[in-house]
Amino acid sequence: xxxxxxxxxxxxxxDDDAGPLVRSFALTGGRAxxxxxxxxLLSHVTAAPFAVQRSTIHLQPEHRAxxxxxxxxxxxxxxxxxxxxxxxxxxxxxxxxxxxxxxTKVDAPSDHLPDDDVLQAVIHGLxxx
Amino acid sequence: MASEPADGRARPxxxxxxxxxAGGFGVGKTTLVGAVSEILPLHTEEVLxxxxxxxxxxxxxxxxxxxxxxxDFGRITFGDNxxxxxxxxxxxxxxxxxxxxxxxxxxxxxxLADTRRLADCFPSIDYFERRETPFIVAVNCFYGEQxxxxxxxxxxxxxxxxxxxxxxxxxxxxxxxxxxxxxxEHVRSLRLARL
Numbered sequence: 001x002x003x004x005x006x007x008x009x010x011x012x013x014x015d016d017d018a019g020p021l022v023r024s025f026a027l028t029g030g031r032a033x034x035x036x037x038x039x040x041l042l043s044h045v046t047a048a049p050f051a052v053q054r055s056t057i058h059l060q061p062e063h064r065a066x067x068x069x070x071x072x073x074x075x076x077x078x079x080x081x082x083x084x085x086x087x088x089x090x091x092x093x094x095x096x097x098x099x100x101x102x103x104t105k106v107d108a109p110s111d112h113l114p115d116d117d118v119l120q121a122v123i124h125g126l127x128x129x
Numbered sequence: 130m131a132s133e134p135a136d137g138r139a140r141p142x143x144x145x146x147x148x149x150x151a152g153g154f155g156v157g158k159t160t161l162v163g164a165v166s167e168i169l170p171l172h173t174e175e176v177l178x179x180x181x182x183x184x185x186x187x188x189x190x191x192x193x194x195x196x197x198x199x200x201d202f203g204r205i206t207f208g209d210n211x212x213x214x215x216x217x218x219x220x221x222x223x224x225x226x227x228x229x230x231x232x233x234x235x236x237x238x239x240x241l242a243d244t245r246r247l248a249d250c251f252p253s254i255d256y257f258e259r260r261e262t263p264f265i266v267a268v269n270c271f272y273g274e275q276x277x278x279x280x281x282x283x284x285x286x287x288x289x290x291x292x293x294x295x296x297x298x299x300x301x302x303x304x305x306x307x308x309x310x311x312x313x314e315h316v317r318s319l320r321l322a323r324l
Contacts, residue, residue, distance in 0.1 A: 040230075126205070
């Protein structure tokens with residue numbers, strides 16, 4: 001604290017609410033939007049075999065954390081939730097990994113809903129489990 | 130090798146089914162998701178910048194450039210290859226635009242209603258009617274009591290006769306699952322009617 005009472009390094013845009021802003025910036029190099037790829041909440045991603053060795057980009061710890069969670073297919077919503085980065089950040093990191101060939105992505109079809117036998121199986125499961 | 134599956138192969142991608150849990154603030158959406166989910170309810174955060182809130186009234190909060198919306202969700206898996214995801218919609222009206230992403234590809238929606246504040250669920254009903262998303266109304270009977278008959282609630286909501294209305298206790302796992310079954314049966318009957 002300086003004698004005039006002002007905080008050192010004070011910025012208009014860095015107030016108490018700036019936590020997510022700073023975190024996003026730090027994890028994604030300031031990028032707020034992923035590249036061309038889109039990641040729906042229920043898109044599933046899977047780490048490619050030998051993803052870390054074969055990656056064509058330098059992997060940050062956050063990229064590695066995603067790969068560790070994606071040994072089996074995992075939804076974008078679950079990844080964001082488990083890692084606690086926020087959806088926007090996770091989408092940027094996933095776009096990096098997709099571009100680097102480190103993950104594969106399967107989108108949930110938005111125009112095709114499950115067949116009736118799937119719905120019947122779900123009803124049966126809800127009744128009996 | 131952390132990212133390498135033990136047997137060199139990942140499991141197949143499951144069929145994902147999305148169901149939305151909507152309704153007014155404090156009606157019990159989070160409780161319902163928690164009661165039926167096999168995992169503790171998860172949260173995803175969407176950090177919004179002022180760019181994505183252009184239609185918002187920012188007067189008085191001009192200095193604030195980001196805000197965080199939390200979406201609750203739960204999961205129920207069936208065998209190896211079907212996963213049901215439940216998403217609680219954000220309660221605040223000003224996050225309506227997020228609903229469009231949530232509603233995209235959704236099988237249907239449950240609109241939770243509280244008879245003490247029935248009007249709170251009108252916006253949700255309007256939304257799903259406009260989008261033609263299949264939905265049912267589930268009336269939460271707090272403490273197992275419900276002073277109104279189903280027909281009285283139906284009339285008060287001016288509900289289409291084809292939209293099912295069920296009573297439930299959102300804290301109860303079995304009751305919550307019955308609500309989901311009612312929705313899926315409704316979706317199936319709509320399909321059959323189209324054939």
